[in-house]
Amino acid sequence: MKNKCLLLSLLLLGAYATTASAGEWLVGARVGVAEFDAPDTDPGVAAYLMVGKEMWNIGAADIAIEGEAGVTVIDGEYGPNNDDLSFSTFGAYAALRTKGPVYVIGRAGVVRSEVDAAGAPSTVDDTSTDPSFGIGVGFGGMGLKWEVLFTSYGTDGSDVDVISLGLLF
16 A cells, blocks of 8 residues: 555656646545456445646646545455455546536546455455546536546456546545
8 A cells, every 4th residue: 555655646746747837636536336347246335535637738628647546445245155355446547627517527547456355166366457448527616526437447357347426626
């Protein structure tokens, strides 16, 4: 976890240093349902913290660099015995948000994920780094941004799809 925090800090420090006329900082939290695309699994509930910085204004949209860390807060289930399935993630993204009180979000990046499930007849302990993509819609006003976001990333052997509700400020 220390390495993840250090990497996020360095990423954000580097992003801040590269621009003198950058836009606003983005800080927020998300909660969502994480569905594992694997046999005999049930979804879990995950929570995410996100920090980002709007770096470029391209007219009708802003491009931000974001770091996001997440963990399961309610484990999913795995296998015939419904064993606990948990995960943690750390991702770095480039995100595009159109301008306006209602806006569209697109993002692409890389996610480092750790998936753990223990029980008979098998154990899953998977750590991988994979591409990640997301799309969503946001609603802004009074300094707050509500976002509904679909994000997908792979792990060795399966995909994880997350639909989340987030609040940014």
